[in-house]
Amino acid sequence: MSARLARLRRPLAALFAAAAAASALAALRPGPLPSIRVLAAARDLPAGTTLRPSDLRPLALPPGAVPSGALRTGATGRVLAAPVRRGEPLTDARVLGDALLRGYASGTVASPIRISDAATVRLLHPGDRIDVLSTGPSPTDARPPDDESQSRDPARVLVSGVPVVTVPPREDGNAQEGALVLVATDRPQAATLASAAGTLSLTITGG
Known part of the structure; x- marks a missing residue:
C-alpha cells in the first residue's frame, strides 16, 4: 500500500499545485468593470426635436466616462436645445429644462x-416677443395641393406676441434652410404651429 502511495505522490502533488495556481489566478482576475447606464441618441437629431422613445437608446459607460449632467431617465417628450450625433450621451445642457419655462x-x-x-433670427434674444406668420395654405383649405394659386396666398398670423425662450446654436451643415427658434406657447x-404649412416668418413686436 505504501509503495502505491509513493507512486502516486508526485502526480497528486502536481495536481494540487495546479489547482492552487488556478485558484490564485482566479483570485487575481479582475471582476466585471462597473458601468452606469445613460441615455444616448439613437441617430443624428437636429435641434428642436421632441424626443420619442425611438430617438433614444441605452448606453453603458464606465463611471469615469459619464459626462456631467448625463440623463438616465425622463428624456422622452423633452425638446433638444442643440443638435446631437448618433451615440452621443444626452445631458441636461442638450435639452430644454424646466428652468427655461420658469416664470411662465x-x-x-x-x-x-x-x-x-436666419438673419432675422440672429437679432432675437430670450424674452423678445414675436408674431409668427405663414405664407402657406391654411390646414382647412380644401384646394388641391398642386393649385398654383397657393403661391399667392397672403401671410397669415399663426400666433401673436409669443415670447422667445431661446435661440439654439445654428446647425452647421444642416441641409434645412432657415434657423430654429423656441417660443413659449x-x-x-x-x-x-406644429400643423402649419408653408414657409414661416416672424415680426418682432417688442414689449
Missing part, C-alpha cells in the same frame, strides 16, 4: 419653429 404661466410649453430668414398655439 402653468401649462406653457416650448414650441420649436423654423424661420426661413400654450398647447393650442403649439398645435397650430
